[in-house]
Each structure stands twice: as C-alpha cells, then as structure tokens.
Amino acid sequence: MKKTARKKSRATKVKGRQPKRRVPAPKATKAKGPPAKRKAVRRSAEDRLQELRQRLLEISDLGAVGSVLGWDEATYMPTGGSAGRGRQSATVSRIRHERAIDPALGRLIDSLTRHAESLPTDSDDATLVRVARRDYEKAIRVPADWVERSNKHGSASYDAWTRARPADDFATMRPYLEKTLALSREYAGFFKPYDRIADPLIDMADEGMTTASIQKLFADLRRELVPIVRAITAQPIADDRCLRGTFREQPQLAFSLDVAARLGYDLDRGRLDKTHHPFCTRFGAGDVRITTRVREDDLGDALFSTVHEAGHAMYEQGVAAALDGTPLGGGVSAGVHESQSRLWENVVGRSRAFWEHFFPALQRLYPDQFQGVALDTFYRAINKVERSPIRTDADEVTYNLHVMMRFDLELDMLEGRLAVKDLPDAWRARMQADLGLEPADDRDGCLQDVHWYYGGIGGGFQGYTIGNILSAQFYAAAVKASPGIPSEIAAGEFKTLHGWLTNNLYRHGSKFTPDDLIERATGEPMTMRPYLAYLRGKYGELYSLPAAA
Amino acid sequence: MKKTARKKSRATKVKGRQPKRRVPAPKATKAKGPPAKRKAVRRSAEDRLQELRQRLLEISDLGAVGSVLGWDEATYMPTGGSAGRGRQSATVSRIRHERAIDPALGRLIDSLTRHAESLPTDSDDATLVRVARRDYEKAIRVPADWVERSNKHGSASYDAWTRARPADDFATMRPYLEKTLALSREYAGFFKPYDRIADPLIDMADEGMTTASIQKLFADLRRELVPIVRAITAQPIADDRCLRGTFREQPQLAFSLDVAARLGYDLDRGRLDKTHHPFCTRFGAGDVRITTRVREDDLGDALFSTVHEAGHAMYEQGVAAALDGTPLGGGVSAGVHESQSRLWENVVGRSRAFWEHFFPALQRLYPDQFQGVALDTFYRAINKVERSPIRTDADEVTYNLHVMMRFDLELDMLEGRLAVKDLPDAWRARMQADLGLEPADDRDGCLQDVHWYYGGIGGGFQGYTIGNILSAQFYAAAVKASPGIPSEIAAGEFKTLHGWLTNNLYRHGSKFTPDDLIERATGEPMTMRPYLAYLRGKYGELYSLPAAA
Secondary structure (H helix, E strand, O other): OOOOOOOOOHHHOOOOOOOOOOOOOOOOOOOOOOHHHHHOOOOOHHHHHHHHHHHHHHHHHHHHHHHHHHHHHHHOOOHHHHHHHHHHHHHHHHHHHHHHOOHHHHHHHHHHHHHHHOOOOOOHHHHHHHHHHHHHHHHHHOOHHHHHHHHHHHHHHHHHHHHHOOOOOHHHHHHHHHHHHHHHHHHHHOOOOOOOOOHHHHHHHOOOOOHHHHHHHHHHHHHHHHHHHHHHHOOOOOOOHHHEOOOOHHHHHHHHHHHHHHHOOOHHHOOEEEOOOOOEEEEEOOEEEEEEOOEOOEHHHHHHHHHHHHHHHHHHHHOOHHHOOOOOOOOOOHHHHHHHHHHHHHHHOOOHHHHHHHHHHHHHHOHHHHOOOOHHHHHHHHOOOOOOOOHHHOOOOOHHHHHHHHHHHHHHHHOOOOOHHHHHHHHHHHHHHHHOOOOOOOOOOOOOOOHHHHOOOOOOOHHHHHHHHHHHHHHHHHHHHOOOHHHHHHOOOOHHHHHHHHHHOHHHOOOOOHHHHHHHHHOOOOOOHHHHHHHHHHHHHHOOOOOOO | OOOOOOOOOHHHOOOOOOOOOOOOOOOOOOOOOOHHHHHOOOOOHHHHHHHHHHHHHHHHHHHHHHHHHHHHHHHOOOHHHHHHHHHHHHHHHHHHHHHHOOHHHHHHHHHHHHHHHOOOOOOHHHHHHHHHHHHHHHHHHOOHHHHHHHHHHHHHHHHHHHHHOOOOOHHHHHHHHHHHHHHHHHHHHOOOOOOOOOHHHHHHHOOOOOHHHHHHHHHHHHHHHHHHHHHHHOOOOOOOHHHEOOOOHHHHHHHHHHHHHHHOOOHHHOOEEEOOOOOEEEEEOOEEEEEEOOEOOEHHHHHHHHHHHHHHHHHHHHOOHHHOOOOOOOOOOHHHHHHHHHHHHHHHOOOHHHHHHHHHHHHHHOHHHHOOOOHHHHHHHHOOOOOOOOHHHOOOOOHHHHHHHHHHHHHHHHOOOOOHHHHHHHHHHHHHHHHOOOOOOOOOOOOOOOHHHHOOOOOOOHHHHHHHHHHHHHHHHHHHHOOOHHHHHHOOOOHHHHHHHHHHOHHHOOOOOHHHHHHHHHOOOOOOHHHHHHHHHHHHHHOOOOOOO
C-alpha cells in the first residue's frame, strides 16, 4: 500500500538538481560547545532544563534519522546501496553516541539533580532528569572500543547468518556465536556487580526484571501451560484449509491496512510497506510506520502481522506529544510493548467477536475462497494449535514454550553450562522434551532466529512471553473498566478499548517503570491470572481442557 | 514502480521491536578529536591524506543522510511527519556544517598543501586537496548566523509560497522575496571582492562562469534563437492530440523505467518513485534514485521526465568508484549536469531514430490510443513548439527564452534596477516582448518557479541553458568519435554513447573544472555551434526556417 497523494514538500520542488540551498542549514541550539561548564552556576534551572531538552532532542533526532535509514534499507533501497548505507548508519550512530556520552551532558544532569528532586516525583521534568541520568550512566559504562568491536562483529555475524541459515550450516556460525557470547558476557561485566550475569542484559530490555524473577515467572507459567498444551495437542488438529488458497496481494494489503486503521492506527501519522520481516519503527510522534509481508497462499500472514505491528504502532502513536523527542517519548519496555502487539493481534484480532464484524467483508473480498465457509470454521482455523519447530509460526498457546526454551538456553550459555558447540544438540533435546518434536535440521533449529546472530545473547526473548501475559492483564483491566468493550468489538468499534489503553498506557511513554505502569493501569503487579483465564476460556471452548489447577 | 523483490537486509530481521543492538554503533575513524593539531608534524603525508579522506567521507555521508531524509519526505512520508522531519534534517545539516568548518580540517588541509603540490596536478590526491581547500574556504566565509537566518527564512518562504502560488497571491510573497533578495545580496557580500554582485552566486552553481560571460553567451544565443522561434511560431502548431487521452499509470511507469534501464540507468543502483516534482538524488555510487510524476491524460510527462532524470542519474552512477565519498564524487556543475538530462531527454529521447525503435512497443502498450498513428505524427507531437507562459512546459526551442528572462530579472533585482514590488509587471512586460504572450496571472507568472521562493535569488537558472548548449556539444563530440551512434539509437542500442559519456564525462565526477572538462571531452571550449546546428537540423526538417546567420 503506497500513499500516492502527497502534500508538496520542501524536498520535492526541483526538476533536476537545481536549485539547492547554498549552505547546509544549521539550526539554533544551545547544545554547541560546553555551555554547561561555561556558566551552569549562573543560569536558572529552567534555562538548564531547556538545554537538557535540546541536547536530548538532538540525540532523539539522530536516533530517528538512523531509523529512517533502516526503514529505507528494509523497504526500498536498491541492492547497490548496502555498503554506503552501512557506513552512513554507522556514522549517524557514532555521532549519536558521542552526544549521548558528552561529559557536558553529564555535568548538566548533575547540575539539575537537586532541582529535579524538588519537583513532584511524577512530573515530566523530574522524570526527565532521572531517566536522562540513568541513560547517561549506562552509556558511559560501555567503552567505545567494545561498541566498535561489537558493531563490526554483529554486522559480520548477521551477514554470515543470512547465508548459513538457508545452507543449514551451523559449523560456520559456531565461531561467530562464540564471539557473540564472549561480547555479551563482556558487556554484562560493565554493569558489575550483579547477581546473575544475564541480569544487566535483561534489565536493558525489561527494566526491573532479573534472571531470578523471570525464572520464577516462567516456571509458574510452565506449570499451568504444559497440561493445556498436552490436552490440546492430543486432540485432532483444527482444519485451516480455508486460509490456504490463492489470495491476491493487493486486496490482502488493503484489507489489512483497513483493519489497522479501524483499530485506531492513524494513517496521517503512519503507513504500511512490505518487507521480508514485519516491523514497526518510530521516527517521532507524527511518523510511526509498520511493515508486513504477504504470502498469496496464506491469508493469515499479512493480516495478523499487520495487526501485530499496528499494536506496536498505536502504542507509539499514543505517547503524549509533550514527551516527543525526549527519552520518555516511546514505549517503556520490550514486554509492555509486546503486550500491545499481542493484545491487538490475539486477544482482539483472533477473537470470535472481532470476526463477527470483519468476516463478511473478507468473504466479499475473496468470494471464491470463502463461499460456504462458516464463521466458526474460519475462527477455528485462525486459532489452530499445532506444535511447530518454528517460533514465529507458533500459535498463542505453544508460543511461550519456544520463548522459555530460548531463555534457558541462553542462560546456560552465559553461565557456562552449555558450550556453543553443543547448542544444536541441546536445542533438539529441549524441543523434544517440551514440544515432542525434533526439527529436521539446524536451519529450523538453533539457526532459526536472528537474535543470537545479530543482537547478542541474553535478554532478547523474555519480552515475548511477558507481552503475552500482560496482553490479557491489560485487556481484562480495560473490560473491567468498560464492560461494553467485547460487544463494541463485535460491532467493529474499538474506540473505548483504544481510549483506555491510550489513557492508561500509551500516553505515559517511558515515564514510569514497567512495574509502576502495570500497577497504575491494572491495580496490581504483573499477574498471569488473566492470561491463563483467557487461554482456558478461549481454548476450553475450542478443545476439551483439564480443569484448572 | 516499486521493486518488491528485495534482498534481506540488516534492518529487516525483527518481528516487532526486538532485538536491537544494545548500544548505538560507532565506527572506527581517525576524525575524532583534533588529531591534525595533535601530531600533524610527525605523521606521514599518506596518514594525513587518509585522515582527510575520512573527514571528507563523514561530511559526504552526512550529506547523503540528508538526501535520504529529503527523498523520503518527497515520496512516502505521511503528512504527520513534517515537523519532526524538518527538525531532523536541520540537525543533520547543522552537524554536517560543523564538520565542514572544523578548524582541524583547515589545519589538515594546510598541512597537506605542499605535498599535494608535489603530485601531478591531475592526480586524484592533488585534486582532492585542492577541492577540499576550495570548499573549506567557501564554507568558513559564511557566518553561522547567516546560515541560520537564511535557513529559517527559506523554510518559511517556501511554506508560504506553497499556498500563495495556487492563490495567485504575490502580495503575500513580496516581503518574503524582499528578504530573500537581501539575504542573497548579503551572501554575495561574503565573497567580496567581485566584479558583479551575482558573480559569487553564479560561481557556486557553475564554477568559472560570471555575470559577464553569461550575458555574452545569452546575447549570442538570443540573436540566433529569436529568428528561429519567430519562424516556427508563425507556422501552424503541430498536432499532438495523440499524446492526450487516457494512459493508465502503471504501464506508463513500467515503460518509462524500461526505457531508462535500456539507456543505461542501472536499477541495481537506482529506482524510480513518484513525486509531485521529478528529481534525481544521489546517496552514493551504489544508490542514485530518480522520481517522476504521472498524468494519465498526458503521455509525455512521465516518460520524458523519467528520461530527463535518468540522464542526471547516469551521470552520477558513472562517477569513478574511487571518487565516491569525496567532494569529487558527483557531477561537476549545474550546467554540465543539465547537459546530461537534456542530452538524454531531448537529443536522444525526442529524436526520430529513438522512436523508430521504441514506438512499436508503445503502440503495443496502448493499442487503442496509437492505432493508426504514424511514427511521424508521434514524432511531430513530441517535438511540438508552442509558446507557453510556463517554463517547465516549454519546448526545447523556446525554453531558453524563459531562462534568459529569469536571469536578467534576477540581475536587475540584485543590482538594484528592479524593486521586488515591480517584479510582476516587469515579468509581464518581458514575457510579452520575448514570447508575445502574457500570463493570465502571477501564479503562471513570477510565482511559477520555486527557485526564488526557496533557494535564493541569483545563480539558479543559467544552468538550464548552459545544459542545452552543452548537450549538443557533447553529443556531437560523441558522434564524431563514433559515427555509428545514430544508427545504434535507431536499433535501441545506447552502449557506445553511454560509454563515451562515461569515459569522457561521468567517471571524472568533479575532478576537473567545467571548462577543463568540456575542453578535454570535446576538444574545444563551450560553443553554441553544435546546439544551433542541432536545432536548425531538427526543426528545419519539421518547419521552414530562415537561413542561418
């Protein structure tokens, strides 16, 4: 889906190369030079806060610029652009990092601490100073040479992985992964002391969580989940043939985008494009884009990945305008973010009520494929539970087992119980134990996810399951506040739900810690109760399940 | 035309937000801190050259990043992105400017001057140091506060113009234009001493040209051109009804892009998108993009603007890889650049030989529209000469009169003979005198071009006519070297022409001055002889013309 009607913009005005501005255009800023040092003592707190905001805005803008480069790389960049783009992205990242660790920024934050402490704790300004300090102190702990080594290695490893995975070639990836593991351990070391080596890595993605708290959470969830999975997978697999067929691409994209817009994704501040792997990216409050992929032989792929990414995007679009351009101006943690994609994709988008409204439209769009298909058949198809070796293909019941297994394996590697060379076997054993199946090869085994081959080892997976748990907790809280939500959904109306989420989550951006935010929104700490009730209710209706423990 | 098959790229690998790199990724560089000062005396010339290249690469990359932001703004950015994008672009420009005027860069260039003078004048290194010095010395003459004022004013003026032009509202634009004039005069003042105030402005776009040299050139051309225009416009207007009709958008785009690729535009390093105003933009040797607009009721618009921009793009794609990322890695001047767009658009793309090959394909594409239309009818239609009040609608014969008139009017304003308030009348009078017609309003009069309302006054127009003149001169030199070129064109083959241009122009980037480049490529300085011969030959066949003076 490309928007073709575009307002006239500054960059469009020229036929050919002329005219251009004579000189590159700087912008007024107080961030030039080291003004904090120069006269921090004489300036008012408001002046210094203003400088802080300006410095943080520049850091935020450079981050957004990097995101634009990444979006373009993933969507439209011709193949020849790779080398230059890699360099341009690295340049922007380096400059952003230079700004983020500028000692003048540190002094400025210091000079504002007493003032911030005099403000109400929850005020935007007090939070801003606090979060700026946290980010600064984290950034300066990491030596530039580690960042450089890690960056170079990550690019090389990712590049190798793109070839090694299709070739089912773990041997090639082994030395890369060993180095990635070493780099991840080294990184954790910058944040000593810690209880467990994965703690700093987890905290980075899901502030406030630790190895121990996630282990407890996962053990508890596992205890409840495994019997449900066993009971379902012992029964006949749902018939989802109605989702296979030939679904032309354009109507799929149009329908998916219509659904996303109906849910509340604002297309004046967003757009949908195609990529190999769907993602959501934020350039600012006014521009939050999503991408999807389309399979003409599988209706669900584009549709549910679009709704999933629209969930991320609505969160980002809903952040209060006042927080835009600050470190508070974006979703708070991996888990809370994922809760929004999963809430819209699964709790809403795979509900019967939702399809009571949308299925007739889908039938009109693809009359040949859906003639004579009952709503109930379609509903069962989109909620089919089937053990799969691939995480991204997993249904919402078995998905968490994939996450837990990765979490445990990376902990074993980080804590020295599992050598990289033994990973493929360990993967197979765990897959067999948890899901009763074995991947045919490493391609669909321990090579399947990009995370370890690019992002590092540790902290990258738990957010998915935290998100599943929170999706039900937030939804239950919303329905408790507004019991009419389910019937609104059946009527294709989402304003009440979207409004509740905006009010209780989205608008706060990263102002509160995840724990704080969850408790403010739902009245209690994270709990898996609503999630289990959701699974039991939904899948109990679709399958016979054992009584709750 | 979107390319949908895309290679897997680093930014695409994530579903949702995770994983991401833990820390923004810096890149190895010698440009950090002021190393030139630190130990310039001890380091070898090669070390210092390496540092110079690294610094210039960073400046070039930041320029490319700004171009990506501009391309996105013009193609796909949702309306809500405007404010953030403006700020992000300004931030990147400002940082680029800071790097460009870094005193350490100046010292580094100083320290390399003796070494550069010991090298062969035409070597890449000697040229690099020379051009780096020229750019640095120009950049530091312009005070930051002027840049800031000009940037702010330009944005405001452009913004106002986008509304004032459709409203035919010159009164609103008058104060903006007065300030633009003042800023342009102030800018010229930074480059005192000069003979004429427009000289520094002209030199910026077309190095080596002056007010006086252009006035002479234009007077000479005018003397020859006016009788041709008079003779043609006294005759019946060609019938171009075959270009009007209904031409569906997608086939137009596909055909235009096929033609561009056939000419030599490399789609592995480029792409075509739609914008309000066609343009070409370079992010590096591996990524040079073009845009076009499409009118379903006018076949010529997308086709010829695509070929025009492809001409610019082939020039940029043809620059030697060794020059990429340096100030030499791009086309040399507005005039030489425009010569390539005009050569491909007009000399090649509106030639009879070209359409001997391509017209049958066009007939197959739009059988209803072109059934029974003879090649000759089509050829006459695409070369119709008709006086128009609008420069961008002008044919290749009358086009130069539009350029000359703008050049003279801006000179009158810069030199104080014409007040901004009198511009609309002066425009009408000159239009009447030169083309014998009067625009209905200021919208199609002095408000029609963006140049004065964004880029400044002075130096922005002469390149178009220089380009026309040079297009014929370069083409004649190529045909002289390879007389088979015209028959190759009739066979849809462009390799020899493209190869000659690459060898004699494109690969040199900005290594030589325009004058030097022209003489090296064609064996003589710029001359309008081939251009007049081209016009007389082509239009003499289409119309009866007076004998050459």
